[in-house]
Amino acid sequence: MKNFFNSIMKPASVLALAPLLAVSCQSKKVQETHQQQPNVLFIAIDDLKPMLGCYGDSLIQTPNIDRLAQTGVVFTNTHCQQAVCGPSRASLLTGMRPDFTKIYDLKTFIRDKNPDITTLPQHFKNNGYSTAAVGKVFDVRSVDQHHDSLSWSEPYELLEGSNPIGEGWIYSKKRISTEAPDVADSITVDGKILLRGNELMQQLSQQSNPFFLAVGFHKPHLPFVAPKKYWDLYDRNDFKVHPFQEKPENAPDFAYQPGWEIRSLYEDVPKKGKIADSKQLELIHGYHACVSFIDQQVGLLLKQLDDLGLRENTIVVLWGDHGWHLGDHDMWCKHTNYEQSTRSPLIVSYGYKYKGSNASPTEFVDIFPTLCELSGVNTPAKLDGTSLLSIMSGEKEKVKDVAVSQFHRNGNLMGYAFRNERYRYVVWFKSKFKQDEVGPFGEDLIVAKELYDYKKDPLETRNLIDDSAYTSAKEEMEQVSKGYFKESLKADQN
Numbered sequence: 001m002k003n004f005f006n007s008i009m010k011p012a013s014v015l016a017l018a019p020l021l022a023v024s025c026q027s028k029k030v031q032e033t034h035q036q037q038p039n040v041l042f043i044a045i046d047d048l049k050p051m052l053g054c055y056g057d058s059l060i061q062t063p064n065i066d067r068l069a070q071t072g073v074v075f076t077n078t079h080c081q082q083a084v085c086g087p088s089r090a091s092l093l094t095g096m097r098p099d100f101t102k103i104y105d106l107k108t109f110i111r112d113k114n115p116d117i118t119t120l121p122q123h124f125k126n127n128g129y130s131t132a133a134v135g136k137v138f139d140v141r142s143v144d145q146h147h148d149s150l151s152w153s154e155p156y157e158l159l160e161g162s163n164p165i166g167e168g169w170i171y172s173k174k175r176i177s178t179e180a181p182d183v184a185d186s187i188t189v190d191g192k193i194l195l196r197g198n199e200l201m202q203q204l205s206q207q208s209n210p211f212f213l214a215v216g217f218h219k220p221h222l223p224f225v226a227p228k229k230y231w232d233l234y235d236r237n238d239f240k241v242h243p244f245q246e247k248p249e250n251a252p253d254f255a256y257q258p259g260w261e262i263r264s265l266y267e268d269v270p271k272k273g274k275i276a277d278s279k280q281l282e283l284i285h286g287y288h289a290c291v292s293f294i295d296q297q298v299g300l301l302l303k304q305l306d307d308l309g310l311r312e313n314t315i316v317v318l319w320g321d322h323g324w325h326l327g328d329h330d331m332w333c334k335h336t337n338y339e340q341s342t343r344s345p346l347i348v349s350y351g352y353k354y355k356g357s358n359a360s361p362t363e364f365v366d367i368f369p370t371l372c373e374l375s376g377v378n379t380p381a382k383l384d385g386t387s388l389l390s391i392m393s394g395e396k397e398k399v400k401d402v403a404v405s406q407f408h409r410n411g412n413l414m415g416y417a418f419r420n421e422r423y424r425y426v427v428w429f430k431s432k433f434k435q436d437e438v439g440p441f442g443e444d445l446i447v448a449k450e451l452y453d454y455k456k457d458p459l460e461t462r463n464l465i466d467d468s469a470y471t472s473a474k475e476e477m478e479q480v481s482k483g484y485f486k487e488s489l490k491a492d493q494n
Helices: 063-070 085-094 120-126 189-205 260-265 277-307 364-375 468-493
Strands: 039-045 073-075 130-135 211-217 314-320 346-350 354-358 403-409 413-419 423-430 446-453
Touching (some): 039 277, 063 277, 085 120, 211 277, 277 314, 346 354, 346 364
Antiparallel strands (some): 314 346
16 A cells, blocks of 8 residues: 555554553753753644554554654643533633533633633743644634734734634535545645745744744544645544444443534534444544654644754644544544543653553643743742653653543433543532532432443443442442542632
């Protein structure tokens, strides 16, 4: 099969992943004081699940992201705080969980709820950094027309001709789910974002102060539109539909979602009922093509960093804002508390100082304090996350016992998922949607519980909450959840 990437860059070997920890520190821990503070290149990718070579996927072609992974630490058990764009990004970029930000949907402005909150780029700006962004960093529906003007020292500009949510069909006049136009990358929204990102990097590199540059790519968000050459990297016969396309046994119906986004917005996907295998394979092919397309844009962004001689003194963090259901449980898109929805890629590379992988629970709220500690910027006193630098340096194997995600249902249910190295425990509460008037999370508010064992049942085929063989695991996870809610209540009272 043709390999487009071989004509551009040498192929990258896949990073070997250890089951729990395989971190090797290549130099001493970052010194407390830097002679020159590092730059930050902050790469956001919309709807990117950890389906990458560096996460063990043998079919996907992502040589550039894999090469980045070889120079950094791959966090293999990272989870978003809420598996939908606006709330996830609001949480990550403020370092606070959704129950603090009160951003649970795609229409509430972050600063309407928290007018004085300090965002991650704003904090770096306040500490002497030049900050700039292009593309989708915040969700446009959560911020002002200048992409949260307080966050950037360089005014944010929406690229001419680009759709702010990246729909970007090239030829089609219909709302179809896939398109494979035979065009140059530069014609696309993400191609334009790459070119503008490189321009900004060049400009910022001429300044005496360090920079925080955020570049947000839209794909692989639906519709799956990528230049034909990326589709041609794959043979559709190599793909298979997901082997488990049922609801988990004994799981509550409301934990499931029927693919609202893909079924309601795209006219070539049935509104109800089973999606034909041929269409599923087309969608799976399209997702792969879009990921490889974005991988190439990431590679060109990193090449610019190298060409400017900035690589060794730049922290590169790459993340996808949440996972994505690609047919498992007969679900598509995100919007759940299940593994394929909450688990997300996170790679942190600082020059060539730290290398390896880590499978302990980590969360998106950990990115804010991690970047502060790595760069020597003071960490705000009130953040919900924990710095991951001690993991990167090899000092610790983990910094927390669980990652916590949440998602709502029906306007009056909120589910919280607790993920450790082996289990996922989900507890669903009957409460007001935004929880503004909810007090302690008492047992009388609980309407359902779920427990999944990823060692024995990685496909989540069965809710094990009532299985007597898992009594000990259930009790342990219940205690963890109660501790979390107790601390949350204490924080709210303060």
